[in-house]
Amino acid sequence: MTALLELAGVEAWYGRAKILHGVGFSVGHGEVVALMGRNGAGKSTTMKAVIGLVPEPQGSIRFEGKEIAGREPFAIARLGIGYVPEDRRVFSDLTVMENLEVGRQPARAGAPHWTPERLFDLFPNLGRMRDRPGGAMSGGEQQMLTIARTLMGNPRLLLLDEPSEGLAPVIVEAMAQTIRVLKGEGLSVLLSEQNLHFAGSIADRAVIIEKGLIRFDDTMAALKADEAARSQYLAV
Amino acid sequence: MSAPVPPVLEARDLARSFGGVKAVDGASFSVEAGKLVALIGPNGAGKTTCFNMLNGQIKPDRGEVLLAGQPITGLAPRKIWRLGVGRTFQITATFASMTVRENVQMALISHAGKSWRLFGRADQRRLGPADALLAQVGMAEQAEHACGVLAYGDLKRVELAVALANEPKLLLMDEPTAGMAPQERIALMALTARIARQRGIAVLFTEHDMDVVFAHADRVLVLDRGRLIASGTSAEVRSNPQVRAVYLGSGVTSGGH
Amino acid sequence: MLDLVLTQTLNGLASASSLFLVACGLSIIFGVTRIVNFAHGSLYMLGGYLAFTLVTWLGPADPLGFWGGVILAVLLTGLAGVLIEALILRRIYQAPELFQLLATFGVVLMLQDIALATWGPEDKLGPRAPGFRSFVILFDNRFPSYELFLIAVGPVVLGLIWLLFHRTRWGVLIRAATQDREMVSALGVNQRLLFTSVFAFGAALAGLGGALQLPREAINLHMDLSMIAEAFVVVVVGGLGSVTGAYLAAVLIGVLHAFGILILPKITLVLVFLVMAAVLIVRPHGLLGKAAVEPRGHAGQLFLLRPADGAAKAFGAVALGLLVLAPLVVPDHVVLTLTDLVIFAVFAASLHLLMGPGGITSFGHAAYFGLGAYGAALAVKWLGSPMEEALMLAPLMAGIAGAIFGWFCVRLSGVYLAMLTLAFAQIAWATAFQWVDLTGGDNGILGVWPSAWAVPKMAFYYLALAIAVLVIAALRIIIFAPFGYALRAGRDSPLRAEAIGLDVGRLQWAAFVIAAIAAGIAGGLFAFSKGSVFPTYMAIPRSVDALLMVLLGGVQTVAGPVIGAFAYMGLNEQLMKLTAYWRFVLGLSIVLLVVLFPRGLVGTWLYWRARRESAAQAAATA
The missing domain is CATH 1.10.3470 (ABC transporter involved in vitamin B12 uptake, BtuC)
Structure with a gap:
């Protein structure tokens, strides 16, 4: 069986700087993969290349066997990829319900189907503030809203860019729990992360990127055992 | 514990509301020369508001800010800077169309009150002091590089050099290590601590990385819903049950503190 | 005196409606596409001319002919908006905003000559609107009923737009895209369709503004730039992105114009200026505006600014020498x-x-x-x-x-x-x-x-x-x-x-x-x-x-x-x-230049040079 998402030789530029120099790895069905590395290593750019927010990426990005590199973001999203950006980007003038409406897409075979009510079961806080504008929410609540908004598109694969960045440790714990629930629903997740404690508690596999190249690709257990790789690429 | 010399920074009963919500509600604390004090707390606890009242971006509804005993409450950010308060930002803010050295020169020129000169090349001014500052933060070799092409960790160092250009008594650092790799974080804060002790600068910083906080802060202040709920050494704050409940959590995802 | 005040107030309110329609379309288009559409005044003019032709053709005396002509003119102006968006703007959304602006100015020039060639240089006087030919007696004053109709148009359109933006999915998407269009696209919304529809909507509003002027004023070739300048004032005073603000500002400006003619007939615009100044002192972001949200996405590329090197200086000296010797x-x-x-x-x-x-x-x-x-x-x-x-x-x-x-x-x-x-x-x-x-x-x-x-x-x-x-x-x-x-x-x-x-x-x-x-x-x-x-x-x-x-x-x-x-x-x-139609040629050249070199001539060159260097560096370190 082919992987759900497969990258091969992906190159990408940010403005005039080349960020990715031939990235290749895959995410299997139902798998949680942590894309790790320092700041500036290319994690966010990889995520953006998958969802189509990087102009003119080179190389191959396949989702369920279909080539998606160079397609427009909306077309990629409609194939079943949900993207949660690192800086949350909730629509601050729109209410919680309106934020969810923007993310709404038709039901998709083979992916969990989400409604606002189901999402409020997962994020009870959001259910209590349906008419509150996104701008009047705390950072943790916004992070929940941005995930809920993406789930409204009924994705098969969720891209989570630095979900723990800037959040208080208690919120990070709740985030880890949420990701476990989503995995239980059958969703595949690719998350970028610098925090090994957080990634280690939820990911099946770790992929380490450095200077735009993949340096490590193995199970999370293997990374935990490999002190050399950890100190060389993650500096922990 | 009363010192004969007033602390470099003293905040007395600071308060500020936004549309009825009390963002900061009566915070008092002080920072002494040569000390690093961390301000931590959950998102929305009022850290940013607190910071912005200290640097003059927001006027407090109530309370006082004293710099070395002199009131600076409500002064414009520019005036506060002139009185000797340096700042770094959560997201680096440098001049991308200038070289590393020119960034520092610009700060030095402004400190000398010469930023309105209409003639004479700016990049020939205050070369020596600029290079000395760059050497101190370990950026001398990259002095000619454009700031726009630097690695993130290096940009943070440039920011530090720029913040030191006005010979500050107090340094306010908003999440100084956000977005850096763990090892770089420790290195930057070690550098900051060394410079602060050498020059007797008081440092107040906000931070989410508990490794950085507990490794470098002489004292930790914990803010929750606008109020200071704890203050003390790393060990004291770490074992405080209230702090664990609202902020630190069990420590599984944050490194086992 | 009281009569005069009343008459002028109603006059001002009537002229405010068209101003509001144009300014509001401009504001909505800017919100979503981040393009300041300089050609919006031209679309207003186009709406006027199209209404003139269509109403004349369908029969100006017949209510169906008149209103049918107006509606058709609005739809055609919307279609013109679609054409402009699909043929020109769609290709330059990634370009720096100034280049986009220049492209829309190219469209202004082209439409000016197209209008000149189609309708000629003479003013076009339209017919009165069937059903609104009479006068209404208000406080012993005769007041044209068409003016009263126009006064009602503003608030009605304002209400409809509010409903559209809060009660329909399309409206919610527009509001979301106004804030972060990239994110909307990443959530699976077809951005292209959204942009085109917004542009068509904004163009149609401008077209309506122009068509409704037909029974009131002569349609002429100067309507475009005088309207766009006033629409900018309205948007600035009302607050960028606020539809309600645009309405309030349009009313304010419209009424001021009407009274300005009484008070300072020679320099009515000075009055407008004074009021605009007063508003901006009290509210720097306009009546209902918020602090500007800087558009996110591609930040302007900043290059090191260096003094000219030896070769450039020598080139400059030679050029100056030639200029000195030329007259000889x-x-x-x-x-x-x-x-x-x-x-x-x-x-x-x-x-x-x-x-x-x-x-x-x-x-x-x-x-x-x-x-x-x-x-x-x-x-x-x-x-x-x-x-x-x-x-x-x-x-x-x-x-x-x-x-x-x-x-x-x-x-x-x-x-x-x-x-x-x-x-x-x-x-x-x-x-x-x-x-x-x-x-x-x-x-x-x-x-x-x-x-x-x-x-x-x-x-x-x-x-x-x-x-x-x-x-x-x-x-x-x-x-x-x-x-x-x-x-x-x-x-x-x-x-x-x-x-x-x-x-x-x-x-x-x-x-x-x-x-x-x-x-x-x-x-x-x-x-x-x-x-x-x-x-x-x-x-x-x-x-x-x-x-x-x-x-x-x-x-x-x-x-x-x-x-x-x-x-x-x-x-x-x-x-x-x-050529006599040099405006058209110039406009077309500007549009082509922007479409072919969306980063500008020097910018394109710098971009490719930097990209080559970056690739070479990477090859060297790999």
């Missing part, structure tokens, strides 16, 4: 052209100080050029000044205007600031146009001749060249001096600049004054070079000339605008000799 060999008419080019180089360099190091976009830089010209001409006409004295007064007048206008402008930023500069320029233009006693109005001021020694073409050329070299050299020195660095610091990072004690607002204000003085010098020279001044010296097209010169040469270098001035004005002059 070329015929007189070429000397005249060269004089103009040298003057425009100063004009372009003055704008560059604002746009380059200052990071301030001015859509209205012609104001200072024109005020310089008028300063010189008025000194000659009213004070009997000799040329030397008049040339001193020219920059003085421009500098004072720069200080007043700039004081307001630097309180804003981005496109919002740019719109305000245009509004100010339009006020300066209208003053010159309306205040006939002082300025001669449309007839201008004639007989602005140089002193005897400078009358020979060659002598005046050398005078202009010498002043140009001095001014451009001074601007260059300022850019590399601490002031220029501090200005650039404020552009690169306002946050950091303030944090190291730089007063960014004051620095920008000073830059405004310096740029205005330099433009005034150019204007003064131009007045003596032509021997006359006209209001067109500060009209919108002249401001766009300046923008084109700077952008063509590139804001990234100090020499760019000077080269741009020679290239653009040289081309322009040739074009005008070749």
